[in-house]
Amino acid sequence: MLPKPPPRENSLGFLYCPPFRIWGESIAGEATCLQIPELDLGFDIGTCPRAMLPSKHLAITHGHMDHIGGLAYYCSQRRFQGMGTAKIVCDQRIAGAIKRMMEGYVELERQRTPFDVVPLVAGQPLEIKNNIVLRGFETEHTCPSFGYTVSEKRTKLKPEYHEFPQEKLRELKERGVEITRAFEVPLITFTGDTAPGPHLLTEPIRKSQLLITECTFFEPEHKERAKVGMHMHLDDVAEWLRICECQWMILTHVSRRTDMQYARKRIGEVAGPKAAERVLFLMDYKANKARYDQQLIAAGEQPLSAPKAAPPPRTNRAPAARPAEMSSDSDEE
Ligand SMILES: [Zn+2]
Numbered sequence: 001m002l003p004k005p006p007p008r009e010n011s012l013g014f015l016y017c018p019p020f021r022i023w024g025e026s027i028a029g030e031a032t033c034l035q036i037p038e039l040d041l042g043f044d045i046g047t048c049p050r051a052m053l054p055s056k057h058l059a060i061t062h063g064h065m066d067h068i069g070g071l072a073y074y075c076s077q078r079r080f081q082g083m084g085t086a087k088i089v090c091d092q093r094i095a096g097a098i099k100r101m102m103e104g105y106v107e108l109e110r111q112r113t114p115f116d117v118v119p120l121v122a123g124q125p126l127e128i129k130n131n132i133v134l135r136g137f138e139t140e141h142t143c144p145s146f147g148y149t150v151s152e153k154r155t156k157l158k159p160e161y162h163e164f165p166q167e168k169l170r171e172l173k174e175r176g177v178e179i180t181r182a183f184e185v186p187l188i189t190f191t192g193d194t195a196p197g198p199h200l201l202t203e204p205i206r207k208s209q210l211l212i213t214e215c216t217f218f219e220p221e222h223k224e225r226a227k228v229g230m231h232m233h234l235d236d237v238a239e240w241l242r243i244c245e246c247q248w249m250i251l252t253h254v255s256r257r258t259d260m261q262y263a264r265k266r267i268g269e270v271a272g273p274k275a276a277e278r279v280l281f282l283m284d285y286k287a288n289k290a291r292y293d294q295q296l297i298a299a300g301e302q303p304l305s306a307p308k309a310a311p312p313p314r315t316n317r318a319p320a321a322r323p324a325e326m327s328s329d330s331d332e333e
């Protein structure tokens with residue numbers, strides 16, 4: 001009997017929470033990487049599947065290998081594929097270590113991979129797109145760690161000008177009168193690895209439209225393990241969910257030993273069936289595929305699971321000649 005081929009790799013987790021697509025991979029201790037194409041932004045890079053490459057900004061939450069292991073490769077592949085220099089956003093406390101890690105590769109490879117490190121202190125805004133701002137906040141973990149909130153800047157007419165006709169408003173504006181008030185709408189929070197605590201109760205986090213967080217432990221007897229590793233336990237998530245206004249809470253960093261059906265059942269039991277409806281799991285392939293199919297059907301499109309159209313009937317004609325293999329002249333690295 002022939003020996004077996006290697007196991008097939010799983011595909012990426014994918015969710016569509018309009019207007020954002022969230023894709024990536026996240027398994028506790030193994031790897032976490034996430035991308036939101038609509039924001040041109042990635043979070044963490046424990047591993048670097050091809051689909052992670054396009055995001056120009058990559059926000060790193062902390063230095064654990066399962067969150068940063070693919071960073072040098074990400075920078076190098078972006079250069080190799082002609083995608084431009086990556087912008088690595090991080091907590092200023094780990095910026096030096098990241099630069100030193102990248103320096104190590106210069107010595108190993110005898111060439112310099114370009115990258116930009118953008119160190120942030122908690123609360124410091126970084127405009128990643130027009131009117132879209134990223135800010136870090138400190139979380140509690142076994143090493144320096146950041147979570148991030150992405151907000152949209154908007155303006156609103158000050159209430160005292162509500163009754164003014166358009167013409168008058170234009171005139172005031174021309175005279176330099178500040179007739180609008182600026183405010184921010186929190187769109188997405190990504191916590192990275194964190195223990196529960198008051199740092200997760202700030203207004204931008206509670207009011208985030210999408211809350212992407214970790215939940216590493218689900219079993220009632222694993223509360224102590226969650227505490228030691230400074231991770232979230234399902235009980236913490238359920239309690240937090242009660243005061244969060246998010247439309248969706250997306251759970252990541254579920255361990256490989258946790259069965260998805262069990263995890264779903266537990267969240268229903270602990271948070272209640274109503275609250276559990278707002279909870280999604282990034283890596284629940286089956287449920288997420290069915291959910292996306294429903295979204296496609298609602299939009300009048302073919303679901304992914306629809307049977308493929310029958311191939312055209314075969315004729316006896318010889319197949320068209322295939323173009324000659326393109327020669328590959330990419331330099332091996
Ligand atoms: Zn982790």
Ligand SMILES: [Zn+2]
Pocket residue numbers: 062064141193
């Ligand atoms: Zn960690």
